[in-house]
Amino acid sequence: MGQKVDALVNHKNCLEIKEMVLEPECKELGLANRQLAEAYVAVMDFKEALPYGLKALQIHRDQLGDSSVEVVRDRRLLEVIYTGLEEYQRALEQNQLSLRVLNKWGPYVELLRAELDAANLQIALGNFDVAINFLKNIFLQTERESKTRALAFIAYGNALCNQEKISNSKKCLERARGILDKKESAMPIEVAEAYMKIARVYETMNEFEAAVTMLKRTLAIIEKFPQVQHLEGRASARLGLLLMGTGKVPQAILYLEKAVELLKESFGSKHLGVGYIYYKLGAANLELERTESASQMFAIAKEIMVSSKADAFENCEDLSKVYDGMGNPIPY
Structure with a gap:
């Protein structure tokens, strides 16, 4: 239903009940800790997610050993949590430990996704050549029209963009789009998420019109799926911010208002991210000399900031980067 904060409350209650009735350190308690960590990740509260992710890992290592499926799942989740906390080196450490086990199990799609995530982490750390070597290996192992190959092209484009090789970066993004366009009807939500990644790279290279186009395509797909309204909200927010940055303030307000709801x-x-959008709505209304509306938006933003005990909104704009860069962390 897309109501992630309500799901989080129920996961908390579930863990409390299981802690009362189950044996300490049993596997099921490990699963409950991981599910609560995943629920915190879903609302982008990575700091709160971390202790539950670590507890799940500890229980599963003690009960099942380092090479178990559950331990790999825990490490893949911790990889996402550390990425959300911008602790990229720790995220990479968890990724490498997962890869050791996945390599023993043989080639399959989750191994390739873990290698792709390793490449994205290397990009985040600024190790672009290392990332490109990872991606070249992925290209050798994937089919020409596979979704993983498309995601690898996006990551390759991102690495090249950061190296200021803009022309080659655009070619990678075009290759990715060529694959994804054919899969839109079969896997709409996954394709929409990939389009958002492409938009992010276009935005990095200051190709704002191309980024706007990709975000509008994203919204056209996901507005039919209420279970991913959080994704629609993020895409609307990103689009509103882009339009605002390019001087199209009246249009931006429409998307920002939709995003905040x-x-x-x-x-x-x-949620701090909601407060940030209110803050931007205040700035947009102020730019249009709608002082009363601007004051209301700023007041709401301040209230959220105070309740969240946040000093500023500087980091809020980067919240969506976590999911833009990473795929589904759990190898089901």
Whole structure:
């Protein structure tokens, strides 16, 4: 239903009950800790997710050993959590430990996704040549029209963009789009998420019109799926911010207003990301000399900031980068 904050409350209650009735350190308690960590990740609260992810890993290592499926799943989740906390080196450490086990099991799609995530982490650390070597290996192992290959092209384009090889970067993004366009009807949500990644790279290279186009394509797909309203909210917010940055303020306000309603429904009305969008709505209204509306938006933003005990909104704009860069962390 897309109501992630309500799911989080129920996961908390579930863990409390299991801690009362189950044997300490049993496997099921490990699973409950991981599920609560995943619920915190879903609302982008990585700091709160971390202790539960670590607890799940500890229980599963003690009960099942380092080479178990559950331990790999825990490490893949911790990889996402550390990425969300911008602790990229720790995320990479978890990735490498997962890869050791996955390599023993033989080639399959989750191994390739882990290698792709390793490449994205290397990009985040600024190790672009290392990332490109990872990606070249992925290209050798994937089919020409596979989704993983498309995601690898996006990551390759991102690495090249960061090296200021803009022309080659654009070619990679075009290759990715060529693959994804054919899969839109078969896997719409996954394709929409990939389009958002492409938009992010276009934005990095200051190709704002191309980024706007990709975000509009994203919204056209996912507005039909209420279970991913958080994704629709993020895409609307990103689009609103882009339009605002390019001087199209009236259009930007429409997307920002839509984003704030969707994100409130998904993450709760006091989420810091919601406060950031209110802050930007205040700035947009102020630019249009709508002083009363601007004051209302700034007041709401301040209230959320105070309730969240946040000093500023500087990091809020980067929240969506976590999911833009990473795929589904759990190898089901």
